[in-house]
Amino acid sequence: MERALDLCGVIISTTRSEKESEFRAATDVVKAVLTEPLKFEIDLYTPFTGNYGKEKRMSTIEKSIEVNVPEYTAYAQWTKFAEFPQFMEGVKEVTQLDGKRFHWKAVITGQEKEWDLEITELVADQRLAWTSRGSVIKGWVVTFHRLSDARTKVMLQLEYDSQGVAEHGGEALDVVSQRVQGDLERFKALIEKRWRPAGRETIFDIAVGKTY
Numbered sequence: 388m389e390r391a392l393d394l395c396g397v398i399i400s401t402t403r404s405e406k407e408s409e410f411r412a413a414t415d416v417v418k419a420v421l422t423e424p425l426k427f428e429i430d431l432y433t434p435f436t437g438n439y440g441k442e443k444r445m446s447t448i449e450k451s452i453e454v455n456v457p458e459y460t461a462y463a464q465w466t467k468f469a470e471f472p473q474f475m476e477g478v479k480e481v482t483q484l485d486g487k488r489f490h491w492k493a494v495i496t497g498q499e500k501e502w503d504l505e506i507t508e509l510v511a512d513q514r515l516a517w518t519s520r521g522s523v524i525k526g527w528v529v530t531f532h533r534l535s536d537a538r539t540k541v542m543l544q545l546e547y548d549s550q551g552v553a554e555h556g557g558e559a560l561d562v563v564s565q566r567v568q569g570d571l572e573r574f575k576a577l578i579e580k581r582w583r584p585a586g587r588e589t590i591f592d593i594a595v596g597k598t599y
Contacts (some may be wrong), residue, residue: 451542452571458531458539459512474573522546
């Protein structure tokens with residue numbers, strides 16, 4: 388508030404010697420400060436912070452699907468990053484760089500994109516989270532919820548820059564939302580086709596060291 392008042396004081400002192408209309412315009416600024424100080428301070432500092440309104444660009448998408456496999460089987464498949472192109476639309480290649488970082492290549496809205504992904508949280512059979520650099524999708528969280536011995540609910544939440552691909556706002560968000568739902572449906576088809584309870588043990592169970 389003090390900075391706003393100081394600014395208005397400068398405006399008044401420099402306009403008293405000019406035209407009457409300019410002086411009245413300056414006094415109108417003072418009235419605006421006195422009647423709406425909070426709004427004025429926001430407007431005053433917006434150009435300097437660079438952060439005001441940034442959050443408006445970010446949108447959260449939440450999708451879920453039920454799959455007919457155990458939760459540890461669904462988790463094991465989701466952590467096979469190299470196989471993401473088999474069910475994620477547009478993803479062409481995922482290469483592991485080290486224990487936590489992966490390099491992605493994909494086609495988004497007709498344009499080839501590359502970015503790095505880093506795992507930030509990993510809880511076996513329950514939760515996986517990662518952040519992306521250079522991608523319009525900034526953060527991902529996928530969780531696995533046991534519904535029964537052979538049924539799991541997979542929940543996917545991601546933070547998406549709705550203006551990162553194109554300046555279409557809600558339209559762009561709808562496109563990404565539909566793509567995410569499609570990815571989950573393809574994941575379901577992939578894992579249910581692969582997993583079979585015959586013999587009550589599968590290659591997925593052996594891979595993670597679990598049996599019924």
